[in-house]
Amino acid sequence: MASSTKDKPVPQITDQTRPFWTAGKQGKLMLQKCGKCGTFNFFPKPWCVECGSRDLAWTEARPFGTVYTFTISRNVSMNYPGWEGDLPVLMCLIDLDDGARTYGQVTDCRPEDMKIGMRVRAYFEDISDEASIPRFRPVQVAGQT
Amino acid sequence: MSAEVAIVGYGRTPYSRNKPGERSYTVDEYLAWAAELALNSARMSKNDFDGQGLGVAHAEVAHTVNWSAAVAEVLGISPQVLLRADQGGASAGSLLIRASAMIRAGIVDRVLVLGADTPLSMPSVAPGLPLSPERTRGVFWDFQGPFGVMGAGAQFALIQQRYMHEHPVTIEHLGKVAVTARYHASLNPAAIYRKPFTIDEYVNSRMLSDPIRLLDCVPIVNGGLAYIVTSAETARKITDRPVYLLGAGEANNYYRGSRSLPDVTYTGFADSAPRALKTAGVEPKQLDFLQPYDDYPFIVSMTIEDFGFCKKGQGGKFMEEHDLRFNGDFPLLTDGGQLSGGQPGGAIGGFAPLIEAVTQLRGEAGVRQVKDARLGAACGFGGIPYGRPGRTCIAMIFGNEA
Numbered sequence: 001m002a003s004s005t006k007d008k009p010v011p012q013i014t015d016q017t018r019p020f021w022t023a024g025k026q027g028k029l030m031l032q033k034c035g036k037c038g039t040f041n042f043f044p045k046p047w048c049v050e051c052g053s054r055d056l057a058w059t060e061a062r063p064f065g066t067v068y069t070f071t072i073s074r075n076v077s078m079n080y081p082g083w084e085g086d087l088p089v090l091m092c093l094i095d096l097d098d099g100a101r102t103y104g105q106v107t108d109c110r111p112e113d114m115k116i117g118m119r120v121r122a123y124f125e126d127i128s129d130e131a132s133i134p135r136f137r138p139v140q141v142a143g144q145t
Numbered sequence: 146m147s148a149e150v151a152i153v154g155y156g157r158t159p160y161s162r163n164k165p166g167e168r169s170y171t172v173d174e175y176l177a178w179a180a181e182l183a184l185n186s187a188r189m190s191k192n193d194f195d196g197q198g199l200g201v202a203h204a205e206v207a208h209t210v211n212w213s214a215a216v217a218e219v220l221g222i223s224p225q226v227l228l229r230a231d232q233g234g235a236s237a238g239s240l241l242i243r244a245s246a247m248i249r250a251g252i253v254d255r256v257l258v259l260g261a262d263t264p265l266s267m268p269s270v271a272p273g274l275p276l277s278p279e280r281t282r283g284v285f286w287d288f289q290g291p292f293g294v295m296g297a298g299a300q301f302a303l304i305q306q307r308y309m310h311e312h313p314v315t316i317e318h319l320g321k322v323a324v325t326a327r328y329h330a331s332l333n334p335a336a337i338y339r340k341p342f343t344i345d346e347y348v349n350s351r352m353l354s355d356p357i358r359l360l361d362c363v364p365i366v367n368g369g370l371a372y373i374v375t376s377a378e379t380a381r382k383i384t385d386r387p388v389y390l391l392g393a394g395e396a397n398n399y400y401r402g403s404r405s406l407p408d409v410t411y412t413g414f415a416d417s418a419p420r421a422l423k424t425a426g427v428e429p430k431q432l433d434f435l436q437p438y439d440d441y442p443f444i445v446s447m448t449i450e451d452f453g454f455c456k457k458g459q460g461g462k463f464m465e466e467h468d469l470r471f472n473g474d475f476p477l478l479t480d481g482g483q484l485s486g487g488q489p490g491g492a493i494g495g496f497a498p499l500i501e502a503v504t505q506l507r508g509e510a511g512v513r514q515v516k517d518a519r520l521g522a523a524c525g526f527g528g529i530p531y532g533r534p535g536r537t538c539i540a541m542i543f544g545n546e547a
Binding site for chain 2: 131
């Protein structure tokens with residue numbers, strides 16, 4: 001389910017955030033892990049929001065998570081018109097297995113099947129020459145169709 | 146803090162939906178208009194603020210450096226203290242807290258506090274996306290916009306969905322907030338939408354971002370509001386109806402639980418409201434009304450819980466069991482709130498609950514007057530952090546007796 005990237009916002013990549021965007025190009029979910037307390041920080045922070053250490057290292061995180069909450073966006077608001085073609089957008093807050101929470105669009109799922117607690121897996125979609133972004137699909141659970 | 150400062154005047158301009166053919170006012174014009182109304186209400190002149198204090202809330206449309214000094218220049222006021230708040234819907238309250246500290250410290254005796262914005266006149270590159278740098282560039286936007294986050298409606302829908310998942314709060318409970326606000330708006334000529342609607346009409350209003358419906362949303366307007374705060378001593382010389390600030394609490398960047406995986410069903414009011422009440426020496430049940438920040442109705446329910454009117458998760462039931470009308474046993478949003486009154490930009494909406502609290506405590510609310518109102522609370526709620534409700538939560542307790 002590829003979506004159009006035309007007329008959608010692209011990030012202004014900085015030296016701080018480049019590792020996240022370019023890792024996505026390799027299909028990897030990279031987050032900043034604190035070398036002092038082990039916390040995964042997301043979105044990118046200038047120091048660890050738990051302990052204040054600047055020792056943050058880009059670390060590959062497991063691409064799995066659980067839907068903490070979701071909404072079904074039925075119109076484009078405070079974003080770019082390119083999203084019109086994706087409506088309704090299934091937007092979630094996803095608790096990654098490594099302990100960070102991220103906004104994430106779930107695709108390949110009917111709106112009526114969205115549930116809090118649903119297991120999801122990240123995949124990556126190119127949105128510019130330099131950046132790729134994680135989206136999520138439901139994980140097929142044995143015994144369910 | 147008990148009764149050391151008081152509000153002695155306030156003003157709220159007519160709001161505009163900026164329809165074609167209407168006279169369009171600039172932010173500066175709204176600031177002067179709101180200031181004029183406040184000065185008239187306090188029987189003061191702008192010259193009373195030379196050498197005193199001027200506070201301005203950050204206006205998104207006029208985003209600029211030296212904003213507070215630029216406002217002093219266009220109004221021709223020469224204050225010795227300038228305050229600027231950039232805390233969104235909590236700005237009115239944060240300016241009151243800072244102005245009060247300046248007054249209690251003896252640095253100034255009075256402060257004119259202004260807020261205005263014209264979000265409907267703002268140029269935009271995308272539907273509803275103002276040109277504020279924070280919303281269009283920087284790491285905060287880059288990790289939301291490209292991910293498909295649709296702004297306030299989606300951000301708050303996510304919080305509401307989790308809140309309703311964890312707690313027995315129903316759509317009908319939240320509808321009662323919107324219906325009550327509209328009923329009060331029908332009694333307030335200054336409100337922007339005044340035709341009453343029913344719970345069914347609320348439930349059946351267009352779904353924008355599940356579970357947020359059209360009638361959960363505040364209508365954006367252009368407009369301005371202002372208030373004047375002075376030492377209690379000066380207040381008693383100026384007016385026979387001072388409204389004292391008895392207590393205030395401010396919480397910024399509040400977390401419940403870990404910073405990585407917080408519990409989003411609590412707001413910063415869980416921290417700031419008990420402190421405000423304690424300073425004022427007041428129990429929640431003593432309050433004659435509550436003017437919460439009603440963008441969105443579920444925030445009102447969380448606020449009621451976090452103030453301590455009931456336990457966490459019981460906000461819906463609490464509202465079901467109480468009459469929320471001005472003449473009921475738990476008056477709420479007595480001016481129509483922002484839901485039906487209008488929100489003059491995200492940064493200025495917080496003036497409205499504060500000014501309605503003052504209006505009620507001065508006995509100037511006309512047909513929607515809460516009988517014998519002596520004590521009331523007002524809220525400021527500002528900014529949308531990443532995946533949580535409000536960045537700043539300010540609770541204020543007002544009374545008309547020192």
